[in-house]
Amino acid sequence: DIQMTQSPSSLSASVGDRVTITCRASQSIRRYLHWYQQKPGKAPKLLIYAASSLQRGVPSRFSGSGSGTDFTLTISSLQREDFATYYCQQSYSSPQEYSFGQGTKLEIK
């Protein structure tokens, strides 16, 4: 099984800050990595797919990078609506298995 590990687990930041969240896979997953945003009481929303492709309608302040085992999600200038929990997910081993990181909760400082 492929394990996904995110860091940090939680993060406090201010509006306007640049924020980076890291996701590491237990083995190479090439670019089969996706990022989701989840707000309380809501379903996850796809932000980035295939490591660096921005989902339609997602603001350009979100970006993703990486390949192999190490990936990052960057928010260039935090907006109030960005405070949420972020998850990475691998689909390299699909369809037999998909796995998510444990999540990173982004809170207002």
Add this chain to the structure above:
Amino acid sequence: EVQLFESGGGLVQPGGSLRLSCAASGFSFNIYAMSWVRQAPGKGLEWVSSISASGGSTYYADSVKGRFTISRDNSKNTLYMQMNSLTAEDTAIYYCAKEANQLIAPFDYWGQGTLVTVSS
């Protein structure tokens, strides 16, 4: 507009059964793989099961293998999950998710979820 609407959640006793449904609209349901993903209260996301577009192939997480059965009715644009031998560890919000039709495929649309509570 793509829409996914789950139903069928509720309170069930340990050892009991429940059948979830996910009604899809706004896309050609019969050409997309679909999945169930769950989230225990206050916890992260856990993939549960996937089914191919035709329904001919199914996949399960080890935690539910042998107890849960995913299926679909493409004539009704509906995804199902039959859950048997439920335990407290199955308590979660269950989301259905559509898989994008591309080589490196994320879950591009999610339903709002349905809550399953296993308790006596």
